[in-house]
Amino acid sequence: HANTVEFAGEDLAKVITESANGVSKVTVKVNKEDIAKAVNAENAKKGSAPTTYVDKDGNPLVKDGDKYYKPNPDGTPNTTAGPVDPAGVRLGEKDKPMQLTNVAPATETINKANDPTNGLADLAKAKDGTVATVADLKNLGFVIKGKAAD
Structure with a gap:
């Protein structure tokens, strides 16, 4: 049995020993x-x-x-x-691209009953600088304006 015990901190660990009233206290701190x-x-x-x-x-x-x-x-x-x-x-x-998932859609859906744009992505209200998700792309579409006679 050893009569002496040494504590030492390495790398990021800092060891502090204190003795008071016959009690030794060893504290290991990591910032x-x-x-x-x-x-x-x-x-x-x-x-x-x-x-x-x-x-x-x-x-x-x-x-x-x-x-x-x-x-x-x-x-x-x-x-x-x-x-x-x-x-x-x-x-x-750098050389191993990843797929980014769990991203919120950047557009809201147009909610105009009986309108040909109903259910499409509302790009007019989308914030510039946001990224379109697959959900946004699924709601893209186009509407041809005019009458059947045109």
Whole structure:
């Protein structure tokens, strides 16, 4: 049996020992912000974050504060190279596209009884910048205006 027990923290764990009134207390602390940074850095290094901001060439970027940077080899932001404007967001890994599911439709359905547009997607009320879903596309159509005699 050992007479001495040593506690040591590694990587993101910080160990604090305190003794008072014959009682020893050992506390292990892990900072959630440090964990988030480490996870984000590892994902950026691998290019495998669920969603990743990318530059114009599709390379991953890392956010630091309110700016984006190319990552260092360890996944941390390369702030010395200067900020980069994101050109888009990539879903999944660079060479393994994913299908985005569980997305709400961007349009409402036209509800005008006895009108040829009834049941179609109301594109006039759709917000610019939203993406059409398969449900939206199923409700697309066109109406030819005129009378049978025209």
